[in-house]
Amino acid sequence: MIVNMHDRFSFQIEKKLxxxxxxxxxxxTPHGTIETPAFVTVGTKGTVxxxxxxxxxxxxxxxxxxxxxxxxxxxxxxxxxxxxxxxxMMGWHGPTMTDSGGFQVFSLGFAYGTSVSKVAKASxxxxxxxxxxxxxxxxxxxxxxDEEGVTFKSYKDGxxxxxxxxxxxxxxxxxxxxxxxxxDECTSPTAGYAYQKEAMERTHRWAERSLARFKELQMGRGxxxxxxxxxxxxxxxxxxxxxxxxxxxxxxxVDGYGIGxxxxxxxxDTAVGWVNALLPEGKPRHLLGIGEPLxxxxxxxxxxxxxxxxxxxxxxxxxxVYTHDGRINLWxxxxxxxxxxxxxxxGCYTCTRYTRAYVAHLFRxxxxxxxxxxxxxxxxxxxxxxxRIRVSILEGTFAHMKEDFFARYKK
Amino acid sequence: MIVNMHDRFSFQIEKKLxxxxxxxxxxxTPHGTIETPAFVTVGTKGTVxxxxxxxxxxxxxxxxxxxxxxxxxxxxxxxxxxxxxxxxMMGWHGPTMTDSGGFQVFSLGFAYGTSVSKVAKASxxxxxxxxxxxxxxxxxxxxxxDEEGVTFKSYKDGxxxxxxxxxxxxxxxxxxxxxxxxxDECTSPTAGYAYQKEAMERTHRWAERSLARFKELQMGRGxxxxxxxxxxxxxxxxxxxxxxxxxxxxxxxVDGYGIGxxxxxxxxDTAVGWVNALLPEGKPRHLLGIGEPLxxxxxxxxxxxxxxxxxxxxxxxxxxVYTHDGRINLWxxxxxxxxxxxxxxxGCYTCTRYTRAYVAHLFRxxxxxxxxxxxxxxxxxxxxxxxRIRVSILEGTFAHMKEDFFARYKK
Numbered sequence: 001m002i003v004n005m006h007d008r009f010s011f012q013i014e015k016k017l018x019x020x021x022x023x024x025x026x027x028x029t030p031h032g033t034i035e036t037p038a039f040v041t042v043g044t045k046g047t048v049x050x051x052x053x054x055x056x057x058x059x060x061x062x063x064x065x066x067x068x069x070x071x072x073x074x075x076x077x078x079x080x081x082x083x084x085x086x087x088x089m090m091g092w093h094g095p096t097m098t099d100s101g102g103f104q105v106f107s108l109g110f111a112y113g114t115s116v117s118k119v120a121k122a123s124x125x126x127x128x129x130x131x132x133x134x135x136x137x138x139x140x141x142x143x144x145x146d147e148e149g150v151t152f153k154s155y156k157d158g159x160x161x162x163x164x165x166x167x168x169x170x171x172x173x174x175x176x177x178x179x180x181x182x183x184d185e186c187t188s189p190t191a192g193y194a195y196q197k198e199a200m201e202r203t204h205r206w207a208e209r210s211l212a213r214f215k216e217l218q219m220g221r222g223x224x225x226x227x228x229x230x231x232x233x234x235x236x237x238x239x240x241x242x243x244x245x246x247x248x249x250x251x252x253x254v255d256g257y258g259i260g261x262x263x264x265x266x267x268x269d270t271a272v273g274w275v276n277a278l279l280p281e282g283k284p285r286h287l288l289g290i291g292e293p294l295x296x297x298x299x300x301x302x303x304x305x306x307x308x309x310x311x312x313x314x315x316x317x318x319x320x321v322y323t324h325d326g327r328i329n330l331w332x333x334x335x336x337x338x339x340x341x342x343x344x345x346x347g348c349y350t351c352t353r354y355t356r357a358y359v360a361h362l363f364r365x366x367x368x369x370x371x372x373x374x375x376x377x378x379x380x381x382x383x384x385x386x387x388r389i390r391v392s393i394l395e396g397t398f399a400h401m402k403e404d405f406f407a408r409y410k411k
Numbered sequence: 412m413i414v415n416m417h418d419r420f421s422f423q424i425e426k427k428l429x430x431x432x433x434x435x436x437x438x439x440t441p442h443g444t445i446e447t448p449a450f451v452t453v454g455t456k457g458t459v460x461x462x463x464x465x466x467x468x469x470x471x472x473x474x475x476x477x478x479x480x481x482x483x484x485x486x487x488x489x490x491x492x493x494x495x496x497x498x499x500m501m502g503w504h505g506p507t508m509t510d511s512g513g514f515q516v517f518s519l520g521f522a523y524g525t526s527v528s529k530v531a532k533a534s535x536x537x538x539x540x541x542x543x544x545x546x547x548x549x550x551x552x553x554x555x556x557d558e559e560g561v562t563f564k565s566y567k568d569g570x571x572x573x574x575x576x577x578x579x580x581x582x583x584x585x586x587x588x589x590x591x592x593x594x595d596e597c598t599s600p601t602a603g604y605a606y607q608k609e610a611m612e613r614t615h616r617w618a619e620r621s622l623a624r625f626k627e628l629q630m631g632r633g634x635x636x637x638x639x640x641x642x643x644x645x646x647x648x649x650x651x652x653x654x655x656x657x658x659x660x661x662x663x664x665v666d667g668y669g670i671g672x673x674x675x676x677x678x679x680d681t682a683v684g685w686v687n688a689l690l691p692e693g694k695p696r697h698l699l700g701i702g703e704p705l706x707x708x709x710x711x712x713x714x715x716x717x718x719x720x721x722x723x724x725x726x727x728x729x730x731x732v733y734t735h736d737g738r739i740n741l742w743x744x745x746x747x748x749x750x751x752x753x754x755x756x757x758g759c760y761t762c763t764r765y766t767r768a769y770v771a772h773l774f775r776x777x778x779x780x781x782x783x784x785x786x787x788x789x790x791x792x793x794x795x796x797x798x799r800i801r802v803s804i805l806e807g808t809f810a811h812m813k814e815d816f817f818a819r820y821k822k
Contacts, residue, residue, distance in 0.1 A: 046772065050779040075747060075772040083750065083768055091764045336486060339494065353502045357494055361457065361486040368461040368779050 009228045011284045015394050021276045021303030024393040029095040029178040030225035034062045037300040039386040040308035045070045046090045049313045050371040053092040059380040065097040065308045069104030077174035085176030096177040100168050103186040105152045165209035173217040182210035184232040196236040204248045207231045228255035237267045246278035256284040268298050276303030297402045300389050312378030317371045319363045322381040326410035335360040348380035420639045422695045426805050432687045432714030435804040440506040440589040441636035445473045448711040450797040451719035456481045457501045460724045461782040464503040470791040476508040476719045480515030488585035496587030507588040511579050514597045516563045576620035584628040593621035595643040607647040615659045618642045639666035648678045657689035667695040679709050687714030708813045711800050723789030728782045730774045733792040737821035746771040759791035
């Protein structure tokens with residue numbers, strides 16, 4: 001089955017997991033194909049942290065996702081456009097994506113605020129519903145939401161900015177990634193029902209507005225390659241909301257779907273399944289911000305095709321690397337004399353050339369190469385775990401492989 | 412003329428500058444040849460900062476120098492040995508060098524001390540001579556020198572350590588670089604005559620002891636490749652001392668020479684010439700710690716064959732890169748919209764793939780890749796400037812090339 005999403009985008013499902021939602025497919029984009037399920041490497045500010053694009057490609061990574069929020073603030077979307085767009089700017093010649101900016105507007109507004117400077121979001125609400133508007137105002141929060149969009153303060157310098165669905169589309173149009181996302185409100189997984197419902201319904205209205213502006217902008221791309229738009233399903237951990245959101249977004253003329261929201265771990269299995277059982281089958285589905293090893297199995301089994309996560313590079317910079325037995329911390333004293341690779345049998349650049357003892361030395365010496373070598377390993381680990389999951393779907397050995405992995409991997 | 416330094420080391424002078432001391436040559440080592448004059452890339456702690464060894468090799472760099480002092484403190488020379496020695500440990504398969512540890516013992520002792528914790532060295536002396544020993548003790552300095560060696564405190568944790576010529580040789584033996592240096596006392600260029608003479612004479616005695624221990628250790632290398640030992644000429648800015656030092660070190664059975672001491676700029680031309688006019692012609696000469704663009708011309712003209720400097724990677728991390736017109740600072744606002752490469756016509760990895768605007772963005776975003784891209788460019792710049800100097804010596808165009816470079820390059 002091949003679905004032509006639109007001009008120069010198509011998605012082909014090669015094989016489905018028997019009795020489950022999971023599938024292996026191929027996503028065609030103007031900058032090449034992505035074999036799915038695939039781990040999407042995150043290049044927040046137009047670079048995968050501590051890695052060159054050649055090092056990224058060398059891990060087997062197929063696609064890079066950058067953050068609209070960050071690129072908007074620095075260097076600015078017009079400069080990215082003038083540098084030839086995201087891929088050309090950063091020297092990555094494969095497929096690219098940008099998120100909508102929504103997640104950072106809300107989470108960085110929240111995370112970087114002082115005690116009284118927080119976004120008015122789920123955590124300010126009761127189980128009964130949203131904090132009253134006047135109460136939100138009073139708190140002097142970093143971001144404030146209205147029907148039209150979100151006003152927020154830059155985490156860099158406190159300057160005030162405003163995103164609307166239309167603005168997010170315009171920024172993503174200039175950044176020029178192959179695949180873009182509709183502007184959404186990303187709520188906390190602990191948000192109460194009433195607020196989740198309110199935010200979800202707003203996200204649906206924003207998705208319609210995103211799509212309308214996206215279509216206008218695509219007419220004016222000239223010689224720049226066309227882009228695809230993914231609509232984002234929200235709804236938190238509530239089954240009826242997730243299903244409603246999947247039904248609503250699923251009817252829209254978008255090219256693919258994002259499944260948004262910070263899941264609490266226990267909800268991964270259920271929430272992703274609820275949504276994917278209802279979304280149209282033929283378009284790709286991106287599980288936003290998810291990418292721990294065990295989550296890749298669960299998400300793929302529940303029908304997600306794309307996953308992204310800053311985890312592998314973020315934990316790498318702290319000395320933490322993945323192995324099939326779980327994470328290990330290279331700052332641990334036992335590694336300073338360990339002449340083995342980060343993981344026995346690993347085929348990555350780092351493991352085929354350096355010892356744990358050397359990488360541990362680099363961390364202890366505060367050398368940048370430490371972050372590079374650990375990041376390469378972690379990205380390779382997830383990218384290739386995902387590839388093996390894909391092969392296991394194609395070969396009918398998924399359940400067996402999952403069982404083996406879960407038995408060995410210690411969280 | 413080929414001088415066989417010893418087993419698996421030889422130096423061949425291909426061409427000399429007419430009427431000057433400069434020459435082009437080939438230095439053979441157990442890990443490959445070095446075409447001289449050559450810029451030696453510095454990998455202080457067993458890594459060229461912010462670069463992989465492949466990125467280093469890709470600049471055309473032929474040889475890496477690591478610091479004995481740093482590797483002794485972290486991870487320790489025994490661990491370097493157990494990891495297969497410097498080159499194997501760090502994944503650099505070409506020739507390697509280690510310095511003697513002397514420079515760091517003195518300069519870090521001085522640089523990292525509190526106001527009362529400094530090494531008893533030239534700056535504590537008058538023009539008339541050294542500070543009395545009891546006065547040095549009283550000051551609670553980080554390093555104290557006696558005839559046998561130097562006791563110093565680690566810049567990392569304040570723990571006390573001791574280097575002697577024998578100990579320096581033993582550490583360098585374990586680290587296992589192809590070329591090593593005799594333990595020397597590195598004085599300040601502003602030191603008074605009497606202290607310079609005292610330190611120089613001690614350095615000569617330490618060179619004899621270094622050589623004796625080096626020879627013993629070479630008998631026990633087993634299957635590890637043999638090493639070469641360079642004796643270090645000191646004497647500060649005093650002509651008679653420099654000449655005396657060149658004569659004394661020049662008679663020793665070493666494989667090459669280091670020219671040590673922090674030169675003040677005006678002395679580069681004269682001091683290097685005094686020394687190289689007296690040193691035996693057939694062995695390689697390493698101008699220690701020197702490597703600014705103009706200095707490479709002066710040093711090469713005055714007969715130096717090898718140069719090392721942390722400059723290119725150190726300034727790169729601050730956003731400063733070399734061009735033929737002088738250094739530019741990528742933090743400058745004019746670069747944020749500049750779609751040209753760091754330098755027009757440069758063939759380095761960075762310049763052939765990225766714009767000034769993108770690298771400026773990476774610096775402003777505090778991305779590690781910024782340091783990597785700027786370091787690659789700067790190392791490439793110096794390595795290839797040195798290669799062009801070499802070609803100009805071979806082709807008889809050195810004077811012309813030097814004139815052109817000096818006319819354009821703004822310090």
